[in-house]
Amino acid sequence: MHSNVRTIDLTSETESSHQHGLVARADARPGFIDRWLASRVQRIIEPARVRLELWDGSSPYSAGLRPIGDLVVHDRSTLLGLIVNPDMQFGESYMAGRLDVRGALPAITAQLTRLSTLEPSWLDRARAALSTANTLRRSRQNVHHHYDLGNSFYERWLDRQMVYTCAYFAREEMSLEEAQYAKLDLVCRKLRLTPGESVIEAGCGWGSLALHMARHYGVKVTAFNISREQIAYARERAAREKLSGQVEFIDDDYRNVSGRFDAFVSVGMLEHVGKRNLSSVGAVLQRTLKRDSGRGLLHFIGRDVSRPLNAWIRRRIFPGAYTPTLAELTNSVLAPAGMSIIDVENLRLHYARTLAAWSARFGSASDYVRATYGDEFHRAWQLYLAGSEAAFHTGWLQLFQVVFTPRESSPPSWTRSDPFEARITPV
């Protein structure tokens, strides 16, 4: 059963997972205390069939089964850190090369993810509580941290159109380029865009969706982004493709938008809004969507159970990010804004597959990335991509596409099959 659901191969070994760490192994041979700490860590990770190895090659692994991979720890402080604050320590020490992973990084992180409880640690909760709200200024800093790494960095491993969100593999054999195109089109069809309509896009990345909507659906798009690098790229592309008249790229926070639109769309932005600011999204929806005919789509990384994002990811990759549950979306964003949920699709396995494709391309770009950004950066991104793939694969993270309308509006289509039949029988 479920034979039609593709399983994702998490077992291919990444080139750098065999690499040696970056830090000299200064520690003396493991002593009694090291062996005791090691046996505690091993006990925690053994159900995942992951073997711990100390810096002298010894291991407390005792399970009968062949391990699926090894964590090689290069010093005592890393070992201690794995007990005190595992999520953060795993990332920090992997990044710094004080911890190596032997075997397939996505499969091993998937197994380790399955061990975790869904309950956040007290440390995690405290950190989340102390985190500051994403003001307009703070949002700009957070976005700059990630998205302004240089367009040429992303060009090395994203698809041709630079779509940095979950793709939609509508058919088995699709390439990443095709699957990203399919995703852009799926979003348009779910919104049932028709020529001449006005669309606001919140967080437009490098502009691929805005341009797709304008070119293929004849709509007028007002697209917001606070990443300067991305906006510059998107404007240039619009000019080149003679779509500047139809798509306006605005270098501003979408919360500053004014006017009424037929449709609201946001792909991969809600995660960056932060838990405390979710209601501000609802306020924007309420004042920008036409009450009688408007509709919107939010595509975002979410969760089943409310919990802070992995601490290391927040520190190194996505400062200020929070992945909301559908309940939080309903209670904090949509219901207060008078919106009804029309349709939800969970594409988590499509994101796992997207991330696997990115990891493979990232692997091919390793030399460039190491030479340009350094080894630590390279290892951090390698772990971020593999860990995210594992999180979507295990159901730790979800990818939700949610279609909604103002309560007074009719749903954008009478049946869901309409958008899927659109290519067969034009509506």
Added chain:
Amino acid sequence: MHSNVRTIDLTSETESSHQHGLVARADARPGFIDRWLASRVQRIIEPARVRLELWDGSSPYSAGLRPIGDLVVHDRSTLLGLIVNPDMQFGESYMAGRLDVRGALPAITAQLTRLSTLEPSWLDRARAALSTANTLRRSRQNVHHHYDLGNSFYERWLDRQMVYTCAYFAREEMSLEEAQYAKLDLVCRKLRLTPGESVIEAGCGWGSLALHMARHYGVKVTAFNISREQIAYARERAAREKLSGQVEFIDDDYRNVSGRFDAFVSVGMLEHVGKRNLSSVGAVLQRTLKRDSGRGLLHFIGRDVSRPLNAWIRRRIFPGAYTPTLAELTNSVLAPAGMSIIDVENLRLHYARTLAAWSARFGSASDYVRATYGDEFHRAWQLYLAGSEAAFHTGWLQLFQVVFTPRESSPPSWTRSDPFEARITPV
């Protein structure tokens, strides 16, 4: 735009909306106090273009526009009640014939619904807080109240298969019979049932879904129901259709189920569970669904914003009922049970259309219903059907179909289009 979304004709006048009330108009000609009360009620309902008429034919209606209908009030206490406790009074006095509606009942109730705020009154909240939890015994009483009215009652106005839940009008021209068949099949396809699998159904009505699953998808069904009349009917039908070996109808609360199943399905039952008992559904899911391959579908009447069901409906039609939000479903049922939401579809306009079809058939059965159950019963049901149609039409109520899986399971299909292509390319 939205030209493809069918609008529902709420304007056809029902036969009995012209009928005179059942109660003798004993009151004297309206005095000063009556006129003052009437002007207050008129002020509230005037934005809906509904005209109030007193028992002497006079009216405080003053809007320039032609009214869409009239509320004819036959005595002072009804007038007073409409101010003090409008939801309950409207139903009670309509039922008793102390209030008549001139014009199309669904359209008028839709306009009046639009006037309400989504905030429940303090009276409503207090009533909901005082309501008792649905114990196994209480559930049985509540179900008996509604579903054991006699199969021959329901046979008069439901479809041939006796499906008493929202139909799915997959194509414009479908009849109610076809749309109910389409709904049963949609549920099966969303669950991707395959031959030999085991399914638990919680609240199986007259058995139509259980039998459809067994006949067309080759699964083994264990179906629970606490309505004796329905169970007896379903068993007889299974025997007649030679499906007794595949479908077991159990006269018990589904919470008493044991064993592990491939799929869980419940259509139109969650509304009867009650707010306090939602978590008991999660507990059943957790212990009955196979962790690695299970999936489930809940089809239920829900809301955008948490609020008690209309007080009159709870009193006269559905005691103990509560229509949850998606947030309540997530937080109280699915997340604690370790379930991930895979897919949500909102079919509210399909329910409005279903109710319109039921109302029309109910109208044709009026003589029988009045003769068998009396005028009060007939008027109560007429209002319940028309009011429900209005609630789905205005977005006051939603109809959610939610597909979920245990977090460890893969989604039942790789893409959503799969179930829709099923009839074209067998899987």
